[in-house]
Amino acid sequence: MTEEIIRLERVVKEFRRGDTAVRAVDGVSLTIGRGEFVSIMGKSGSGKSTLLHLMSGLQQATQGSVRLLGRELSQLKDDDLTLLRRTHVGFIFQFFNLLPTLTALENVALPLLLAKVRTSVAEAKALELLKTVGLTSRAAHKPDELSGGQMQRVAIARALAGDPPLLFADEPTGNLDSASGEEILLLLKQMQIDRGQTIVMVTHDAKAAAYGDRLITMRDGRVLDDQLTGGMVG
């Protein structure tokens, strides 16, 4: 295996629901290497989203160790965790989560601007990314003037703005029609092939999961199956 980016060891995540504790993730251990496109599948409630949140540092594990790029997440303070996210992780969500007051270009530039990159530099970079996702002509449009697929492409561009080694996608096609969904998946695949981007994607859709080259199936908070589904495509 190539360089290791994520390592989970006996990770447990519990949520309190009323008086009972629910184990959303129950003793998961796995590693993800650089350049992998990992799909995580499972029904709702299987713990797949929680696993993604734990890997990306959006949530802290109850037990076990989560190492992201060699750093133990449980030992990071909130600010450092934020900084790690800002510089090393990109996110794509089911509902796009673009800021409605910003244009497509500004949305893409947002992580850079938050990281205090000069506006001109940030916007140049954002424009280049919009070109990559094929939306140069929509740079000045606000999210409510874009279609779902276009919004998700903007979101992908935004996720890539900081050149993060790692991209997390949480049901990226869940809110799209199948044609737009395929476009998005293809775009992700291209990022993996052309840029060597590591991608971790959560989905409940087998067809979407098939874009990955490793499939982790979750059930009841555990890894039911972890199979390599293919070699590289050139």
Place this chain on the structure above:
Amino acid sequence: MTSLYARLARRYLAGKKGRSLMTLLGIALGVTMVVAVLLINNAILASYENLLSAAAGRADLQVSATTGFGFREEVLKAVAASPGVAAAVPVVRSGSPVVAGDRQAGATFYGIDAEQDQKVRDYRLTSGRLPTAVGETAISTELAGNLAVENGGKLSLLTTKGLKEFTVVGIFDAAGTVRGALGPFGVITLPAAQVAYGKEGRLDLIDVTVADGHAVEAVRDLLAGALDDQVRVGTPVERSKDMQRLLDSVIFLLTMAGAISLFAGAFIIYTNVSMSVAERQRDLSILRALGMKRGEVIGLVLTEAGLLGLLGALLGLVWGYGMATFMAGQMTDQFLTSYGVQTAAVTITLPTVAVALAVGVGAALFAAFGPARETVTVSPVDAMRPGDGPAAGAKRPGWGRVAAGLGLLLGSAVVLWLTWPDGSAMVSPLLLRAWGLLLVLMLLGVVVMLPALLTGLTRVIFRPFLTAIFGITGRLAADNLVRMPRRTAATICSLMVSLSFMVAMGGVEASQMSTFDAWYEKTIAWDMNVSSSFSGIGAQVEMDAAFVRELAQVEGVRLVSPQKMMRVIIGDGDQAFLQVFDFELLRQYSETMLEEGDWETAADLMEQGGHTIISPAIAARLKVGLGDSFTLPSPDGPVSVKVAAIMSDVTPYGGTISIDQQDYVKNWHDETATNVAVLVTPGATPEAVKERLMDRWGESMHLNIRLNREFWQELRAAYEGFYGLMDGLVWVAILVSGLAIANTLLASILERKREFGLLRAVGSRPSEVLRVVVGESLSIGIIGGLIGVAAGLGLQWCIGSSSQYINGATVRLVLDVTTIATAVGVALVLAPLAGLLPARWAARLDVVEALRYE
């Protein structure tokens, strides 16, 4: 259906306790003010009317003095002889301190003709009889109780010559004697009263009963025609209008405070309702989808608001009652006692309750209607779909609103300008109320205009400004400001309104204080002021000339200057405050602060006699200027005086007239003094002289001596008492608007929870999220502060410069830097502070939780 509304409404309100409580408080505050205004006006007028009618007994008409110091006894004959008059009963009256042993009390004393008097007043004697000889008195059971004297006991009454002993020959039950409350009351014989109060040969009042078969109106007109200017004829209760002008200024400020509080309250309701509606858009839409009609959904939301309005109104009713009681007490202490009003009983009447409920519920429904209607303009399907927060460009307020707002603002300004007093008339109470309405309309104009103005301001100022300072977080803050322009505008309005109220009140207070200080510095230059029973603006019992001459002999006294202060009725039929000075003496130690004319010239003219110095209010009321003449009523008939100067006036009694003692003595034939200004010789200290005077006359004359500084403090305290209350109201309003800001921000954060979650996910630190929210609240503070301070200064100018046409007090406007700085501080500190709580909440949001869709 209704019960379903009530159940849903109750559940929701109970679920959102904090917010419901805030809405409740907002309404309660507004209703409190409205109720207090209503109650206090009614309480004071009612107490005074009650007092007047109580004292008048069965009298249909009263002939009373306009001269300030009684009228000639001969009038009685003319009245008695007039056709239609069944009985004409003479009275000399005074408020008097009474002493019995070591007990003291204040009481109203009537000098009566025992036989005549029973034609208008029944004395239900519990023991003894009415006084028939000098040295005898009958007192009410209440006064007897206060003094712990019984029939046959002794008491001392303060007279112009000091305390004089009287024997109690009868005790009567006041409740059976007079209608309503008169307070502690006693009677002595008419001749005894005339001597005791320095009113030999005069009367204060003739109570008249009209013979059967004669119309009261006709008799009144006949009498008024037959009698000269030293008296006026009217029903007993009519005299209560003398007090209206005094009340007006207080009522005006209170009404304004009420309107402003109600405004702020309405904004809070607006933001809260629109927030709750936004939160429950989906729930409400489900109800719609399940078959609830549009009207029924609106009804549901309005039921909630109405319920809160009702509770708020009830709370406001209770608070308003408390406030009115407190204020009535204060006002009684400060100046009503000089009218003989001992207590003003505040009673809640059915109309007050109705008004309170109407105002509370009405304001709640009015404010809730807009947001309630919005719930049904969205299709249920759209609303049930999990969507993003409010879109960026949704519902941009159009130019139509700007035009409407501008129209309201300019229209009101024009009306104000057209009705502004030109210095030749006082402002009528009706106009004063109309101005209150104009004020509300102008505020409304700003409110209507603000959403659009906000959008422009944000684009031109805040966005570049905040972006320059905070980068992208600042930019987001500025954009969020106009996401819901109406709600933000409502919040800004409540801040603006409170701040303008604060600036205006602070400014008026500072102006009045600085005017007062300047006036005091110049005018009150005596070392001490001696009186025998000083209360409010003057003594209730005068001191005679012989005593004043004795005062001058005391060791250490350099100069004594007797003065006379009284209320007269001048040409326009209203009250004025008449001051009598010996200007030859006065100019040796003091100077009158003038608005027009030159002091030396004026003092020369006053010394010559036949001249007067008047306040601007008198000039306006009588339409006279420098060099013009007008007449004053005196027991000798009208006295013509020529205006030598126009002076500044700090009293709120509707205008002041100064004349020289020689003119007074010549026409009023009265040499008593209400108070004496005393100056000490070089080397003697005022304290030592005061002690000497008190040793000698303290007891026998019931002396009351104020040193210069003490008097200043006393007057200051009176102002501060009033403004302290106003300040309290201001801070409550500020607090409420602070809550409103926190509320709005919380609402906008709740709606944009996912955006904050996203910011956190893509790498915003909690501190940066904090900055977005605080930037937003800071902007609200800046706009609210800016407009608030500007509006406040305008308001201050209006109140300040119209003051002399409202209650006669001159106010020289000063810019009150402290208040303005405080207001700016509040805007720049309170607003971000109010934003901090919701901001911290936003910053601490669990990212995953925030991004989740239910």
Place this chain on the structure above:
Amino acid sequence: MGGLAVKHGILGILAGRPCHGYELKTEFDNLTAGLWELNVGQIYSTLERMVKDGLVESYADEGPGEDRKMYRVTQDGLKDLETWLSRPPLKARPLRDELYVRLGLLVEKDLAATLDLLDSQRRVYHLQMAELTRQKIGVVRAHGPDRVRREMMLDSALFHVEADLKWIENCEARLRALGGKEE
């Protein structure tokens, strides 16, 4: 089954241009984007039958090479192709799968073994799906002129595999609900 489709597939290809026998295999594979692989023997036997029926005729090629035998379509062949293409829609596909038989034999006897069977079958389907997706990505990235046809074929396969996967999930859920123990 499928003999008719193979025959007319070959007729169709020959209607485009005359071919060698061995060329026909690649062309046929291409036609269905590799979903329907034929062996060479099957092609030659079909060709022979068609020559006999007079639908196809063979002739010798003039160029160099071992196999000079070329095939072209006759007038009868073209007519036959036309009638076939304009036939009414096909009957629903008969559902036959070896898995059904295995499952049928196990399900009432050994629940655990059934679940294992389904589990391993699911892995196979995922692998197949990944392979199909890879092909599809290849097609899309290649931007060839036959992209639409190939994508359609691949999609059909993907949807079928997806249906199989869903069915397996459904079976698993059913069996678990019956009280099958975890794993």
